[in-house]
Amino acid sequence: MRQVDPFGCGCTECVTGLSVPLHEATAEDISNMIVHDDLELNLTDAYFKITVIADWHQDFGLMNKRVMMDYRVDETTVRVWDMTDTQLGWEVSTP
Numbered sequence: 001m002r003q004v005d006p007f008g009c010g011c012t013e014c015v016t017g018l019s020v021p022l023h024e025a026t027a028e029d030i031s032n033m034i035v036h037d038d039l040e041l042n043l044t045d046a047y048f049k050i051t052v053i054a055d056w057h058q059d060f061g062l063m064n065k066r067v068m069m070d071y072r073v074d075e076t077t078v079r080v081w082d083m084t085d086t087q088l089g090w091e092v093s094t095p
């Protein structure tokens with residue numbers, strides 16, 4: 001698991017791959033950062049918004065679930081990750 005550094009970071013750890021800057025982070029990096037909060041992988045100092053989108057049909061019930069993560073600065077979305085197939089996505093969309 002990699003530490004996630006701030007958006008735009010280009011420090012030595014990001015260059016060598018020990019850390020990843022937020023703008024290059026994968027959904028898996030974001031999931032690990034939040035699910036394994038005790039490992040202190042989150043060095044982003046960032047604000048995130050998690051959205052669970054569920055399509056419901058009266059005959060078929062829950063058709064489709066998606067979990068999206070937005071990185072936001074001043075109410076503006078800078079980057080979006082589809083978290084549906086990550087551990088975080090599973091945890092926030094499972095009752």
Ligand SMILES: [Zn+2]
Pocket residue numbers: 005006009010011012013014019020021
């Ligand atoms: Zn860095």
